[in-house]
Amino acid sequence: xxxxxxxxxxxxxxxxxxxxxxxxxxxxxxxxxxxxxxxxxxxxxxxxxxxxxxxxxxxxxxxxxxxxxxxxxxxxxxxxxxxxxxxxxxxxxxxxxxxxxxxxxxxxxxxxxxxxxxxxxxxxxxxxxxxxxxxxxxxxxxxxxxxxxxxxxxxxxxxxxxxxxxxxxxxxxxxxxxxxxxxxxxxxxxxxxxxxxxxxxxxxxxxxxxxxxxxxxxxxxxxxxxxxxxxxxxxxxxxxxxxxxxxxxxxxxxxxxxxxxxxxxxxxxxxxxxxxxxxxxxxxxxxxxxxxxxxxxxxxxxxxxxxxxxxxxxxxxxxxxxxxxxxxxxxxxxxxxxxxxxxxxxxxxxxxxxxxxxxxxxxxxxxxxxxxxxxxxxxxxxxxxxxxxxxxxxxxxxxxxxxxxxxxxxxxx
Numbered sequence: 586x587x588x589x590x591x592x593x594x595x596x597x598x599x600x601x602x603x604x605x606x607x608x609x610x611x612x613x614x615x616x617x618x619x620x621x622x623x624x625x626x627x628x629x630x631x632x633x634x635x636x637x638x639x640x641x642x643x644x645x646x647x648x649x650x651x652x653x654x655x656x657x658x659x660x661x662x663x664x665x666x667x668x669x670x671x672x673x674x675x676x677x678x679x680x681x682x683x684x685x686x687x688x689x690x691x692x693x694x695x696x697x698x699x700x701x702x703x704x705x706x707x708x709x710x711x712x713x714x715x716x717x718x719x720x721x722x723x724x725x726x727x728x729x730x731x732x733x734x735x736x737x738x739x740x741x742x743x744x745x746x747x748x749x750x751x752x753x754x755x756x757x758x759x760x761x762x763x764x765x766x767x768x769x770x771x772x773x774x775x776x777x778x779x780x781x782x783x784x785x786x787x788x789x790x791x792x793x794x795x796x797x798x799x800x801x802x803x804x805x806x807x808x809x810x811x812x813x814x815x816x817x818x819x820x821x822x823x824x825x826x827x828x829x830x831x832x833x834x835x836x837x838x839x840x841x842x843x844x845x846x847x848x849x850x851x852x853x854x855x856x857x858x859x860x861x862x863x864x865x866x867x868x869x870x871x872x873x874x875x876x877x878x879x880x881x882x883x884x885x886x887x888x889x890x891x892x893x894x895x896x897x898x899x900x901x902x903x904x905x906x907x908x909x910x911x912x913x914x915x916x917x918x919x920x921x922x923x924x925x926x927x928x929x930x931x932x933x934x935x936x937x938x939x940x941x942x943x944x945x946x947x948x949x950x951x952x953x954x955x956x957x958x959x960x961x962x963x964x965x966x967x968x969x970x971x972x973x974x975x976x977x978x979x980x981x982x983x984x985x986x987x988x989x990x991x992x993x994x995x996x997x998x
Contacts, residue, residue: 587697590764594711598629601708605789611645618792631792636828643801643832644820646787653815654682654784657689664754671748677741682784683773687745690769691755705788713771714850714972717742722964723972726957728950730861731843738847742770775849780805787818795845795853796833800826840882842982852978857882858986860894862946864901874900874920888989896920898939899932937998944994951987954980
């Protein structure tokens, strides 16, 4: 029997837990999966019912259960090259490990109940809030920054589906099933656990939610000392954990709620968020000054502004203003040599100008998000667009943070 991908299909999590135990998964300190509704979808996450002390093991998954991208690549050698060539031509070869896992998920799905992974696959979500699941109306309600991130994810999926045509070991009806292809892509992108050596999907360990401060650490222990086999996965408490407390990892880019929403389909209470200040073709010196979007942050709590934002705005203004070569060079040299006194003096000289630039940017974002929110309210239909409430929550977070920043900027004049 093939797994139903109907949005209302029930997730068979209890059966999965029984299967996992039979396969040798060791659940310590009351490790279990609990369910609830999150953002309108049925969701499950891992907890410890008894609590755990720092250093205690909470879970162990044998290597035989782990889907390893490197091991799959070895299995597919000689069969997947044409598909990888297509992926490379589209500029996505850096996602080769993800693509191998994507192919493996589709092949296991085709096997139905004869797949060794059937109980795990049947426990996975059917409803997703990721970027590739947004409908066209939802995409039209996104401001440019998050829309760019979401479009990147949608382009990845398109590249995977196009390259899938060149892999001859998956049925044509599978390749043309958009919902199934999307399901496999979502499974890989939301449940993969990158490590220094490999990219793995670890059944049972893929139920850890995101937390701004992780309380577990994942280790791989190869008891056989055989480099050709996947290591066992073991999970330990990184601090004392209370009974019933969710077991959490920190996913990539924790200060970028837009990325977390586009990739994983959730919003978190991040301590900071990107300021969304983007430059086209930034100069090398601007990058050296600090232009790195991941470091240009606003505090979501009080709207405070990270130092690199001021440095980047000032230097970019000096770069673009005739007659400012001397100040530009002096600021660059001071930054590179760590001369904070000179930097402070130059910042003081141009404070009003840099405040104005940043304030205009903030007000532009606020106006843009306000207009999009009004459009969402006007055409709100959660039956047709079930992800709108989550996107409205994102817009509310942006509005709240940027309003605090605006208040701080106005007080600087």
